[in-house]
Amino acid sequence: MKFVIEHLTKHFEKKEVLHDINFTFEEGKIYGLLGRNGAGKTTLFNCLNRDIKKDSGRFYLELDGTLRESVPEDIGYVLSTPTVPEFLTGREFLKFFLEINERSVQSTKSIDEYFEYMKIAPDDRDKLLKDYSHGMKNKMQMLINIIAQPNILLLDEPLTSLDVVVAEEMKQLLRSLKRGRITIFSTHIMDLALDLCDEIVLLSHGELEEVEKSDLDSHAFKEKIIAALREDGYE
Numbered sequence: 001m002k003f004v005i006e007h008l009t010k011h012f013e014k015k016e017v018l019h020d021i022n023f024t025f026e027e028g029k030i031y032g033l034l035g036r037n038g039a040g041k042t043t044l045f046n047c048l049n050r051d052i053k054k055d056s057g058r059f060y061l062e063l064d065g066t067l068r069e070s071v072p073e074d075i076g077y078v079l080s081t082p083t084v085p086e087f088l089t090g091r092e093f094l095k096f097f098l099e100i101n102e103r104s105v106q107s108t109k110s111i112d113e114y115f116e117y118m119k120i121a122p123d124d125r126d127k128l129l130k131d132y133s134h135g136m137k138n139k140m141q142m143l144i145n146i147i148a149q150p151n152i153l154l155l156d157e158p159l160t161s162l163d164v165v166v167a168e169e170m171k172q173l174l175r176s177l178k179r180g181r182i183t184i185f186s187t188h189i190m191d192l193a194l195d196l197c198d199e200i201v202l203l204s205h206g207e208l209e210e211v212e213k214s215d216l217d218s219h220a221f222k223e224k225i226i227a228a229l230r231e232d233g234y235e
């Protein structure tokens with residue numbers, strides 16, 4: 001499977017944020033998306049998830065040589081600010097999600113097994129989501145996206161609010177989930193990107209560009225990324 005973006009462009013009024021993006025993502029890889037503040041990472045994700053309208057361009061999946069438009073079920077999107085129905089308990093939310101997606105989702109675990117899997121303590125499972133911490137809400141959002149098994153998983157700085165232990169567990173989880181799908185992960189934490197991701201992609205001047213690692217050691221690779229990103233700023 002490949003996910004192909006062609007000529008994707010997005011303006012906000014006069015400001016061009018995405019400039020004729022052409023890029024092909026490949027199955028089985030985690031892509032680290034890096035870019036300066038305001039470079040357009042969230043805008044890119046919002047366009048790909050069809051939360052906002054693109055100006056032009058298209059994106060599609062290539063599966064066994066056939067092309068098709070991506071549909072909502074293809075994409076899972078974990079936002080940096082988790083959005084969960086605050087008036088439900090964790091258990092109610094998960095139950096509701098599994099029920100409404102009964103046909104499309106093959107649920108292999110019981111609700112408590114899912115909570116175990118995400119290391120959400122028994123005491124927290126029947127609490128209202130409004131009383132969950134930011135990191136716990138993030139875990140719930142990650143969980144429903146994992147259960148849905150999308151072809152493409154978009155993660156917008158999802159590990160930033162997690163404690164070091166949970167962040168490490170999430171990294172392991174994402175590594176274990178990468179087969180058979182495309183994972184695109186935006187972050188400002190370079191070490192995390194280098195540790196977790198198979199490829200580093202920069203969003204710079206409104207375009208996507210893969211950073212070749214070739215035979216650079218990790219220090220030289222970091223320097224190369226910072227130099228490229230610096231060009232996209234004001235200094």
Ligand SMILES: Nc1ncnc2c1ncn2[C@@H]1O[C@H](COP(=O)(O)OP(=O)(O)OP(=O)(O)O)[C@@H](O)[C@H]1O
Nearest residue numbers: 012013015017035036037038039040041042043044
């Ligand atoms: N709804 C909107 N209306 C107008 N301008 C917007 C809107 N959303 C984003 N922008 C602008 O588009 C540009 C890209 O924003 P975006 O949030 O995509 O960047 P980002 O790379 O995710 O930034 P950060 O790393 O700081 O989170 C910014 O200049 C921002 O002000």
